[in-house]
Amino acid sequence: xxxxxxxxxxxxxxxxxxxxxxxxxxxxxxxxxxxxxxxxxxxxxxxxxxxxxxxxxxxxxxxxxxxxxxxxxxxxxxxxxxxxxxxxxxxxxxxxxxxxxxxxxxxxxxxxxxxxxxxxxxxxxxxxxxxxxxxxxxxxxxxxxxxxxxxxxxxxxxxxxxxxxxxxxxxxxxxxxxxxxxxxxxxxxxxxxxxxxxxxxxxxxxxxxxxxxxxxxxxxxxxxxxxxxxxxxxxxxxxxxxxxxxxxxxxxxxxxxxxxxxxxxxxxxxxxxxxxxxxxxxxxxxxxxxxxxxxxxxxxxxxxxxxxxxxxxxxxxxxxxxxxxxxxxxxxxxxxxxxxxxxxxxxxxxxxxxxxxxxxxxxxxxxxxxxxxxxxxxxxxxxxxxxx
Amino acid sequence: xxxxxxxxxxxxxxxxxxxxxxxxxxxxxxxxxxxxxxxxxxxxxxxxxxxxxxxxxxxxxxxxxxxxxxxxxxxxxxxxxxxxxxxxxxxxxxxxxxxxxxxxxxxxxxxxxxxxxxxxxxxxxxxxxxxxxxxxxxxxxxxxxxxxxxxxxxxxxxxxxxxxxxxxxxxxxxxxxxxxxxxxxxxxxxxxxxxxxxxxxxxxxxxxxxxxxxxxxxxxxxxxxxxxxxxxxxxxxxxxxxxxxxxxxxxxxxxxxxxxxxxxxxxxxxxxxxxxxxxxxxxxxxxxxxxxxxxxxxxxxxxxxxxxxxxxxxxxxxxxxxxxxxxxxxxxxxxxxxxxxxxxxxxxxxxxxxxxxxxxxxxxxxxxxxxxxxxxxxxxxxxxxxxxxxxxxxxxxxxxxxxxxxxxxxxxxxxxxxxxxxxxxxxxxxxxxxxxxxxxxxxxxxxxxxxxx
Numbered sequence: 085x086x087x088x089x090x091x092x093x094x095x096x097x098x099x100x101x102x103x104x105x106x107x108x109x110x111x112x113x114x115x116x117x118x119x120x121x122x123x124x125x126x127x128x129x130x131x132x133x134x135x136x137x138x139x140x141x142x143x144x145x146x147x148x149x150x151x152x153x154x155x156x157x158x159x160x161x162x163x164x165x166x167x168x169x170x171x172x173x174x175x176x177x178x179x180x181x182x183x184x185x186x187x188x189x190x191x192x193x194x195x196x197x198x199x200x201x202x203x204x205x206x207x208x209x210x211x212x213x214x215x216x217x218x219x220x221x222x223x224x225x226x227x228x229x230x231x232x233x234x235x236x237x238x239x240x241x242x243x244x245x246x247x248x249x250x251x252x253x254x255x256x257x258x259x260x261x262x263x264x265x266x267x268x269x270x271x272x273x274x275x276x277x278x279x280x281x282x283x284x285x286x287x288x289x290x291x292x293x294x295x296x297x298x299x300x301x302x303x304x305x306x307x308x309x310x311x312x313x314x315x316x317x318x319x320x321x322x323x324x325x326x327x328x329x330x331x332x333x334x335x336x337x338x339x340x341x342x343x344x345x346x347x348x349x350x351x352x353x354x355x356x357x358x359x360x361x362x363x364x365x366x367x368x369x370x371x372x373x374x375x376x377x378x379x380x381x382x383x384x385x386x387x388x389x390x391x392x393x394x395x396x397x398x399x400x401x402x403x404x405x406x407x408x409x410x411x412x413x414x415x416x417x418x419x420x421x422x423x424x425x426x427x428x429x430x431x432x433x434x435x436x437x438x439x440x441x442x443x444x445x446x447x448x449x450x451x452x453x454x455x456x457x458x459x460x461x462x463x464x465x466x467x468x469x470x471x472x
Numbered sequence: 473x474x475x476x477x478x479x480x481x482x483x484x485x486x487x488x489x490x491x492x493x494x495x496x497x498x499x500x501x502x503x504x505x506x507x508x509x510x511x512x513x514x515x516x517x518x519x520x521x522x523x524x525x526x527x528x529x530x531x532x533x534x535x536x537x538x539x540x541x542x543x544x545x546x547x548x549x550x551x552x553x554x555x556x557x558x559x560x561x562x563x564x565x566x567x568x569x570x571x572x573x574x575x576x577x578x579x580x581x582x583x584x585x586x587x588x589x590x591x592x593x594x595x596x597x598x599x600x601x602x603x604x605x606x607x608x609x610x611x612x613x614x615x616x617x618x619x620x621x622x623x624x625x626x627x628x629x630x631x632x633x634x635x636x637x638x639x640x641x642x643x644x645x646x647x648x649x650x651x652x653x654x655x656x657x658x659x660x661x662x663x664x665x666x667x668x669x670x671x672x673x674x675x676x677x678x679x680x681x682x683x684x685x686x687x688x689x690x691x692x693x694x695x696x697x698x699x700x701x702x703x704x705x706x707x708x709x710x711x712x713x714x715x716x717x718x719x720x721x722x723x724x725x726x727x728x729x730x731x732x733x734x735x736x737x738x739x740x741x742x743x744x745x746x747x748x749x750x751x752x753x754x755x756x757x758x759x760x761x762x763x764x765x766x767x768x769x770x771x772x773x774x775x776x777x778x779x780x781x782x783x784x785x786x787x788x789x790x791x792x793x794x795x796x797x798x799x800x801x802x803x804x805x806x807x808x809x810x811x812x813x814x815x816x817x818x819x820x821x822x823x824x825x826x827x828x829x830x831x832x833x834x835x836x837x838x839x840x841x842x843x844x845x846x847x848x849x850x851x852x853x854x855x856x857x858x859x860x861x862x863x864x865x866x867x868x869x870x871x872x873x874x875x876x877x878x879x880x881x882x883x884x885x886x887x888x889x890x891x892x893x894x895x896x897x898x899x900x901x902x903x904x905x906x907x908x909x910x911x912x913x914x915x916x917x918x919x920x921x922x923x924x925x
Binding site: 174176178179181182192193194212217220221222224227229230232233234235244245246247248251252255256258259260262263264274275276278279280282283285286289290 | 573
């Protein structure tokens with residue numbers, strides 16, 4: 085428990101890892117309101133029993149496979165933000181994910197909130213690996229025109245011109261390095277200069293990230309699943325000290341219209357173990373204190389199950405995890421009373437932009453309002469800043 | 473040196489289509505530039521690609537409800553259609569009238585919209601706007617189904633003026649209001665969630681009882697206007713001519729606007745009674761078009777499809793991995809049928825960002841080093857048919873000038889020549905020539921110049 089306000093941090097900068105659960109995680113079966121009889125009225129087939137739930141208090145408990153997260157919670161390192169959402173919920177995965185990515189529920193935007201964060205952290209674009217995403221392609225959250233961000237599908241094989249090998253690869257990389265020199269061009273060739281500069285940045289990013297696996301050794305054995313491997317990659321890059329401040333990882337499959345019971349067991353089992361391995365790895369290297377993880381999903385699911393799974397809903401829940409997190413339950417668990425529901429969904433009572441604002445202001449030391457497109461009340465006391 | 477005729481035909485195919493293999497350029501050079509333009513302008517003269525096989529062979533992706541299937545079908549057509557300009561026009565209008573499945577969610581509605589752009593992309597601009605205003609995906613995308621006689625939703629009315637025709641500064645807020653009123657009652661048959669019944673696509677429906685038939689004053693004209701009357705007024709506005717000209721210039725000619733050329737295109741728009749086919753004929757035959765070689769950054773989908781048309785991959789339905797194509801385009805920053813906003817994609821240099829550039833370069837080199845790709849095999853065969861050996865310097869010249877049709881900067885040419893690992897003299901037989909070709913193409917594909925079209 086590292087909430088000691090005088091803790092020396094060696095001038096280290098706070099790091100944020102965002103973990104996206106794609107498909108609409110069923111919050112009601114993640115943090116289960118087992119103490120409310122209505123829960124069992126609505127969740128006749130996919131409900132988690134009182135005996136199985138990992139009790140947090142006399143009302144709610146974690147899904148039974150979340151044993152590692154439960155112990156981290158017991159150590160005070162997990163904050164559960166209940167009833168999170170935004171006004172006029174959109175039940176399209178893609179639109180709702182966009183809203184979370186751009187912090188813009190009403191208008192369409194192509195500026196990602198983390199893209200803006202990266203620009204704030206490194207306005208001079210001095211470090212091309214300030215933001216690194218693991219997964220297939222850069223998430224819109226990290227995209228901002230003119231702001232570099234790196235997207236890695238697998239760290240070990242990450243690189244440029246990767247379909248070539250051996251001598252051909254070395255020589256092609258030489259060629260690339262020489263071809264993408266951002267030299268001065270005559271008027272009208274500005275675009276070639278831009279491409280040259282971006283090529284140089286990309287190569288610098290590749291060269292920096294490539295060093296990470298070689299510098300890394302750890303006694304922690306991560307699972308073989310993609311999420312574990314992504315978080316292992318995050319750990320490797322973080323531990324390599326490359327100055328990355330924003331990490332992104334994704335885990336998919338949460339769209340449980342059917343086979344919810346089996347699917348959720350698998351997914352949350354993976355999340356719980358992967359997150360536990362990740363923080364254990366960081367602790368082993370005395371590098372955990374700098375890192376806070378934010379876990380979110382684009383929406384929750386309907387209160388009443390459909391006989392085999394649950395359909396798209398609105399209000400859900402999010403998590404913040406880390407040793408500088410002041411663990412516990414935040415916000416109210418939305419009422420299951422039909423009169424309180426919004427067309428069959430949980431009524432959100434915490435705006436996700438409040439959570440973003442909390443992370444920005446209390447963790448990353450960035451003024452939140454221009455990042456989240458407005459002023460939102462923060463959650464008090466969830467995070468203990470490194471500088472305090 | 474490149475043969476100038478072939479060079480300009482290659483340019484035409486890169487712009488009015490998704491690029492062409494050397495044999496196609498040879499054939500077009502025989503009939504000549506002007507005739508090739510005229511042929512491109514009449515897509516009806518060619519069959520569309522056969523798609524039954526696509527559905528059978530890619531049955532694992534064949535889900536009519538899914539926008540991913542819509543995107544897969546479209547990229548198959550981009551790669552294979554002999555009606556190249558038709559697909560290119562559809563891509564342009566998709567970027568202008570940007571509609572995304574993030575909100576629409578229904579694959580069939582997205583397909584129908586794109587097919588409308590494909591079928592009407594060369595028609596009169598008025599006809600195109602009429603169809604756009606009746607398109608269910610667009611109606612849902614811009615909330616037009618909530619535009620009622622007694623409760624006006626201005627979203628579509630506003631974007632029609634701001635983003636789909638004249639542009640800001642050419643109308644007042646009163647015009648927006650009048651425009652929106654004229655489209656009240658233009659709606660769709662139903663809005664249903666996917667579950668539990670599954671999607672079926674909505675159709676356009678006009679509800680006279682929900683239409684505000686009162687008098688409206690729009691851009692200085694007064695009458696009991698309905699939507700089509702508004703469109704008639706819009707297409708005659710000078711600002712609309714400039715808008716259409718600018719979009720066509722940006723998409724077909726160059727990233728950097730040339731105001732004089734845009735004015736000429738706008739003039740062609742009015743002279744030809746708003747007919748897009750004739751505007752395109754003017755553009756493709758103009759000197760400014762012919763002079764604009766490599767003045768555009770390839771969009772991700774142009775980059776991908778152009779490379780595949782060169783290597784000859786996915787040119788029949790029996791090849792796995794077609795679903796990768798739209799996915800790769802997304803990873804490079806352009807998710808087909810799902811632009812980020814109603815403003816479409818930011819084009820030009822904004823396509824090049826560090827994460828996207830890595831994807832582009834890796835994709836191009838992967839495809840261009842595939843020694844089994846039909847296009848690469850053809851190039852090697854052509855070489856072994858015509859000579860017994862070739863110097864590495866000549867091979868580079870030949871690949872750049874006659875196979876890829878790219879203007880390499882002298883510095884780039886020098887770097888590639890120095891970093892090639894192939895023998896100084898390449899035997900034009902067996903594996904040696906094909907591997908040499910692949911390596912040369914890969915380095916060309918990794919160049920800055922290859923990012924441009």
